[in-house]
Amino acid sequence: MAGEMSMIGSVILALLLAGYLGQQYLPPPKPRVIGLDLGTTFCSVGVFQPGTGEIEIIEDDKGRKSIPSVVSFTLTGVFAGHEGQELSDVNPQNTIYDAKRFIGKIFDEETLEKESARYPFKVIFNNGSADFLVNTNSTFTVTPEFIGSRLLLKMRKMAEKQLGVPVEKAVISVPAEFDERQRNYTIRAANLAGLDVLRVINEPTAAAMAYGLHKAEVFNVLVVDLGGGTLDVSLLNKQGGMFLTRAMAGNNQLGGQDFTQRLLQYTTERVRQQYGVPPTLKEDIHLLRQAVEAAKLNLTQEPHVHLRVPLYLQMTGASGAQEEKVLFEEKLTRETFEELNADLFQKILAPIETVLVEGHLDKQEVDEIVLVGGSTRIPRIRQLISQYFGKEPNTSVDPDLAVVTGVAIQAGIMGGSWPLQVSAIEIPNRHLRKTNFS
Known part of the structure; x- marks a missing residue:
C-alpha cells in the first residue's frame, strides 16, 4: 500500500514538474476567449494572456484600442467603426449609431418617436421594437442587434488577426440595468457575429475587476461611468468575491x-x-x-x-x-x-446623490470611487467628484479601457487560463430599477 501511495505521489510530482517546466520554457497557448465591451459610443476587445496573466487590448491596423459604435450603409458595402464614422456627415441618413440604446428594449410608439427625434437616421416602430430604415440601392430595415453584430464581427476579426487563431467564444459586458430581454438580444448580436457567449457580465462589475477590487478588502464601491452618450452610476456592495448592485441611477442624455x-x-x-x-x-x-x-x-x-x-x-x-x-x-x-x-458637469452629481440615498449609504462610507469612460478624464469632472466625497477617486486604470479590461479578465477565467484569477460573482438583484435623470 505504501509503495502504491509513493508511486501516486511520484506521478503527481512529475505532472506538477512537467507543468512548471512547460510554463517556463514552452510558448503559452493562444487565448481562445475574447472579452468584448459593446459600448454606446465606443467598443473594445481584449484578451487575457495565458502564462503572463497580462491583459492585451486588441488594436486595429492603425494602433487604436477602441472603435466607434457606428455602422454606415452605402451602395458599395457596410462599414463599421472608424470607417463608418468617417461617413457620418456625408451619409447621415444611413449611418447608425447609439444602437445600444434600442437593443432589446420595448417601446410604445409615442416614446420611440420622441427618442428617435434626436437622430438624423430614421427609427421606425415594429411591434414594440425599434428598427432602423436604410435607403441605399434599395430600402430595407435593420435591427439594433444587427448593428451590434457588425461591430462585434469587426472586433472578432481584429482579435483573430492579432492572435493568429480562430475565435469563436466570448464574454461580453452589458449595463447593470439591462433586463433579461436586453441581455438576450445582446447575446443574439454576438451569435450573428459567429460568437458563442460564455458569460454576460455587468459593466460596473467588470470595471471593479479591472481595478482589482474583486481581490481587495473593500466593501462599498461607487462606479461612475461617463462615456460619449450616457452617464451611469452604480453602487456595488462586495462581500467576499461577490458583488451586489445596491442602487443605480444615471442620465441617458448626458455624455462626451x-x-x-x-x-x-x-x-x-x-x-x-x-x-x-x-x-x-x-x-x-x-x-x-x-x-x-x-x-x-x-x-x-x-x-x-x-x-x-x-x-x-x-x-x-x-x-x-x-x-x-x-x-x-x-x-x-x-x-x-x-x-x-x-451646467452639464453639475448634473453628474444628481445620480451620485441618488444612489447613495437609495443604497442607504453615507458618502463617507464609500471605500472606492471608480471612474469609467473617457469623459471622466475631464479635470473639472474629477474635481467635482473629489470635492463631493472629500477624497480622490481611483484613477489607476485607463477609464476608456476599464470595462474591457475587466471583461478580458473574466474571459481568461472562463477559458481556464493560467495564472488562475479569482472570479467575481454577481448576485442578481431583479427588483432593482435604475433612476434616470434628463
Whole structure:
C-alpha cells in the first residue's frame, strides 16, 4: 500500500514538474476567449494572456484600442467603426449609431418617436421594437442587434488577426440595468457575429475587476461611468468575491457628445462673428466637428489648444453667392470649455446623490470611487467628484479601457487560463430599477 501511495505521489510530482517546466520554457497557448465591451459610443476587445496573466487590448491596423459604435450603409458595402464614422456627415441618413440604446428594449410608439427625434437616421416602430430604415440601392430595415453584430464581427476579426487563431467564444459586458430581454438580444448580436457567449457580465462589475477590487478588502464601491452618450452610476456592495448592485441611477442624455456639441456651437458662432456667415457645407461641419473633438481631448491635458480649420464659406458678394476659402483659427482654453459645460458637469452629481440615498449609504462610507469612460478624464469632472466625497477617486486604470479590461479578465477565467484569477460573482438583484435623470 505504501509503495502504491509513493508511486501516486511520484506521478503527481512529475505532472506538477512537467507543468512548471512547460510554463517556463514552452510558448503559452493562444487565448481562445475574447472579452468584448459593446459600448454606446465606443467598443473594445481584449484578451487575457495565458502564462503572463497580462491583459492585451486588441488594436486595429492603425494602433487604436477602441472603435466607434457606428455602422454606415452605402451602395458599395457596410462599414463599421472608424470607417463608418468617417461617413457620418456625408451619409447621415444611413449611418447608425447609439444602437445600444434600442437593443432589446420595448417601446410604445409615442416614446420611440420622441427618442428617435434626436437622430438624423430614421427609427421606425415594429411591434414594440425599434428598427432602423436604410435607403441605399434599395430600402430595407435593420435591427439594433444587427448593428451590434457588425461591430462585434469587426472586433472578432481584429482579435483573430492579432492572435493568429480562430475565435469563436466570448464574454461580453452589458449595463447593470439591462433586463433579461436586453441581455438576450445582446447575446443574439454576438451569435450573428459567429460568437458563442460564455458569460454576460455587468459593466460596473467588470470595471471593479479591472481595478482589482474583486481581490481587495473593500466593501462599498461607487462606479461612475461617463462615456460619449450616457452617464451611469452604480453602487456595488462586495462581500467576499461577490458583488451586489445596491442602487443605480444615471442620465441617458448626458455624455462626451454633449460637451463636444457645446464646443461646436461656440466655434460655429466664432466663425460667424469673424466672417459674417456660419459654415454650412457638410464637409466643413465635419472638419470643424473633428477639430473640436480633438480639442476637447487635448484640453484634458493642456490649458489651451489652437484650432486651425480650412473652410469653404458661402459668402454673398456683388456677383451673388460664392464659395470663399478661409482658414479659421481660434484659441480654445480649458476655462472656456468648463464655462460652456458648467451646467452639464453639475448634473453628474444628481445620480451620485441618488444612489447613495437609495443604497442607504453615507458618502463617507464609500471605500472606492471608480471612474469609467473617457469623459471622466475631464479635470473639472474629477474635481467635482473629489470635492463631493472629500477624497480622490481611483484613477489607476485607463477609464476608456476599464470595462474591457475587466471583461478580458473574466474571459481568461472562463477559458481556464493560467495564472488562475479569482472570479467575481454577481448576485442578481431583479427588483432593482435604475433612476434616470434628463
